[in-house]
Amino acid sequence: MRDVSIIGVGETKFGALDESLRELIAEAGNKALKDSGADRGEIESLYFGNYCGDRFVKQGHSSSLAALATGLKYIPTIRTETACSSSSGAFKEAVLGVASGAYDVVMVLGAEKMTNVDTLEATDILAMAGDREFEGIQGLTFPGMFALMAQVYSKKYGIKMEDLRKQLSSVAVKNHRNGYYNPSAHMRKIITLEEAMDSRMIAYPLNLFDCSLISDGAAAAILCPSNMATDYSDDPVDVIGFGHSTDILPLHLREDLSRSKATIIASEKAYKMAGIKPEDIDFTEVHDCFTINELISLEGLGFFDSGRAGEASLNEKTTVDGSIPVNPSGGLKSKGHPVGATGAGQIVESVMQLRGVVEKERRVDDAEICLVHNIGGSAVTCFVHILRRR
């Protein structure tokens, strides 16, 4: 396989936006193109991640809309969908497309327009990422699924629910603080531990501030073979490892709800390919759809022992100045979660951090290697990508 690098990135603001899906795609794609220095005519393929334009905006076949909106004519285009990791799927398949030798310069784009349906409808659409026949029909939605994980986690590791709720809130506080300094973020609001803990209960033990946002947004990256990267970019970022795994779809068939097996397997593969260990990672963007998932994910990625990530979070080990900075972007909690754009947005953030060009309050100084973790559904699909600046 050929080595692959990122030569350009771009994203829209995340939030409740006036722009249509088409306009969001165009903005992110054009920014990434401009950033890469590649001509539009050099793009040989487009991989487009979108979760459910079919229901959010009644647009299927959206890879061809993405080609139209970015002015890319007649090239191979495809949509990938793996729920909230749809654009990480696009990224990974694009890496394989370049690695295989089929394509040289490729665009990856992720987009979602979610805020033109109400919260009830959005919750129902998201719930389709669970097992419809065993979970959806029973009324089980995502807050409920992750609440179940939090309950098992509390019991398994003997963490009193009162303590766990404080640990979970510390995740929200940290991510909101980072996001406050991110001009692309949806909800730029610094919150206190007390505010986080006292917010409205959604699905016990998860309250409002334990839940990520329903957002609109788009993000894009341009890839090429590593040996061509400096022809385009002064500061290319190399994709040095990836892993991809799929846990068992319905919760009731899983081995252990307190751990993310997909995260464990995907990250092991990625570390092995990159030839590094968790301690070599300078910062990470982790899928915090719910605060409990940041903790479970950090343990699955090998940053903390099982049952210890919450305490570490409360002790500020995961802040921008901590031992392993987590979600300097603000994460899904504060930056926002336009599901089909989330993974691509994590890539954009990571490249900007590795270039050292983000706001100083949330910058991870001298970062060289980062890990990007994105899941689809109830921690079912998992993609891990490891990136390194030159």
Added chain:
Amino acid sequence: MRDVSIIGVGETKFGALDESLRELIAEAGNKALKDSGADRGEIESLYFGNYCGDRFVKQGHSSSLAALATGLKYIPTIRTETACSSSSGAFKEAVLGVASGAYDVVMVLGAEKMTNVDTLEATDILAMAGDREFEGIQGLTFPGMFALMAQVYSKKYGIKMEDLRKQLSSVAVKNHRNGYYNPSAHMRKIITLEEAMDSRMIAYPLNLFDCSLISDGAAAAILCPSNMATDYSDDPVDVIGFGHSTDILPLHLREDLSRSKATIIASEKAYKMAGIKPEDIDFTEVHDCFTINELISLEGLGFFDSGRAGEASLNEKTTVDGSIPVNPSGGLKSKGHPVGATGAGQIVESVMQLRGVVEKERRVDDAEICLVHNIGGSAVTCFVHILRRR
């Protein structure tokens, strides 16, 4: 890139079926696994094509359902979506996955469950594969789009509408005759030219028999590197060429509605990769969602000059015994069109034909090379695959 071969195939019957999406997936996947001789544990990745489980059965994130239903645990899985060519997309990305060296033994699966919504709802869901903001909102559905193409075709090539309608009906007659002998086909019914011409008008000049069916079904194939193929199969089929292109999504921005630019570009790439010409093809499975599209596609693929495919069809050049047999399966017209399964089903049919194991009434004798053509939307996305038996 490594060369890639098909070592096993399987499909369900196509039709209005009692089985759920989950059951259809399991049946096709298990048949393909059994046919390949590979153990379940050897499958390293699953590429799943599905157009719109999100609306047909309210199941998103269906790649993880496909993994569950086929008993594949923890491996990389992804859904691809390009409207009616969704599983050809899965096939092509799976080829790249194997070609890149990332995976050895890979499953491709396509499935769609369409008949549990009514025809009006199905038509609306399918219409989402057009441009929502410029076509869908105006009420333009697929019969209307292809009717426009037929009108332009008639005018451009000076074919009187009365003659064109007869040519179109001859496509339906031929595909229904082939499908009558295919036990997997949805509508096994021999029709006369008069019956075809006299059926109810849907969108002038397309009548009921010019339109493909709304079907349920699933189809699967197992791929591996060509140099490993005989470890599994006595009669592997090699993928010797592929092409993939995307025309401009809305009709009003196209150069010429009487031609399929995506088909022309995709097939040119595939022929070049395979090192062959149209005259080397022994038979073809072509996307006959509407009879006019069989004609336009055959011209785009280089089998007939522009404006001449209809006359050739009427003169029986495309029957099983003709100069270029087209849709010996019965095509989307008679075999059926469970959209996410259609492309994978074309692959299954092609492999069975190349093995010489289909019913003699629709068998293409001594076939060595075939071309599979599948489009998404109003001839927007196009995949062409060229297969050869050893």
